[in-house]
Amino acid sequence: MNSRIRNILDLNTPSSSTNNSIKFQKLTNVTNIISPTNVSNGSNDQYLRICLPCTQIIQQHFNQIRYKHIPTDEIFTLYEKIIQALNEYTNNHPTYSAIVDSLLNGDTKYQIMDAKRTYRDLSIHYEKIDSTSKLILKLADNDKTSDNRYAILCRNIRTYSLQSLQNFAISTKRIPTEDDIKRACDEKKRLENERMAQFASTIPGLSSYVSGIPVKLEPFVHQYYQVTQFLEQAKLDGRHEDIESLEMNLKELERAINAIQHK
Numbered sequence: 001m002n003s004r005i006r007n008i009l010d011l012n013t014p015s016s017s018t019n020n021s022i023k024f025q026k027l028t029n030v031t032n033i034i035s036p037t038n039v040s041n042g043s044n045d046q047y048l049r050i051c052l053p054c055t056q057i058i059q060q061h062f063n064q065i066r067y068k069h070i071p072t073d074e075i076f077t078l079y080e081k082i083i084q085a086l087n088e089y090t091n092n093h094p095t096y097s098a099i100v101d102s103l104l105n106g107d108t109k110y111q112i113m114d115a116k117r118t119y120r121d122l123s124i125h126y127e128k129i130d131s132t133s134k135l136i137l138k139l140a141d142n143d144k145t146s147d148n149r150y151a152i153l154c155r156n157i158r159t160y161s162l163q164s165l166q167n168f169a170i171s172t173k174r175i176p177t178e179d180d181i182k183r184a185c186d187e188k189k190r191l192e193n194e195r196m197a198q199f200a201s202t203i204p205g206l207s208s209y210v211s212g213i214p215v216k217l218e219p220f221v222h223q224y225y226q227v228t229q230f231l232e233q234a235k236l237d238g239r240h241e242d243i244e245s246l247e248m249n250l251k252e253l254e255r256a257i258n259a260i261q262h263k
Helices: 002-008 014-030 052-066 072-104 112-138 149-171 178-200 215-237 240-261
Strands: none
Touching: 072 112, 072 149, 072 178, 112 149, 178 215, 215 240
């Protein structure tokens, strides 16, 4: 009896699952499973005499066999594609965000084509997640049984994919237009001019210009500002030779600015 039950419950390999299902179906079609206490005479030879706990175990494992009609290998293969697409999207998203932020800050490091190309790559991964999770969901369409763990798994994967896509859609900025970039550049230039005008008031010998720094002086003011930044860093690092050299550069720029003003 024990050997017969072990044969029925042998679920170690996929091929044995199908054979075991057939064995059990044939067994239940030909015989009735009853407790030995209910067998009172020799006319019950067609019955398989097993105890109730064994009957429950057999039925439980038979249900597991019966619910294995969904191709799990296909589920895992498709799920791996989703995970790969999710990783690609997650890895490329910071690059796209950096490009968009740079463009909207008026920087010239990137062009609008860089944003479009990166966004196109993100869209490919986005569509792959959506379409692949839909394929997985279809695997559960033919079985709505709540006890089917594979059908539940399919639906959970689709739900997880939709949540990820929703998060991506919220966190992904749209591609800036040419007008957006122009406004950003104009605003950056305006702020830069204001900052330089404020800084210019600290340059010894430079006259005060209400309407802004003259164009002919702008290169010298910008260079003076850069040298002051280098000088500040050199002082923090304790580089005395660089400090002396940079201070001499500032003196030369001051003389050049004064000379241009008096022409």
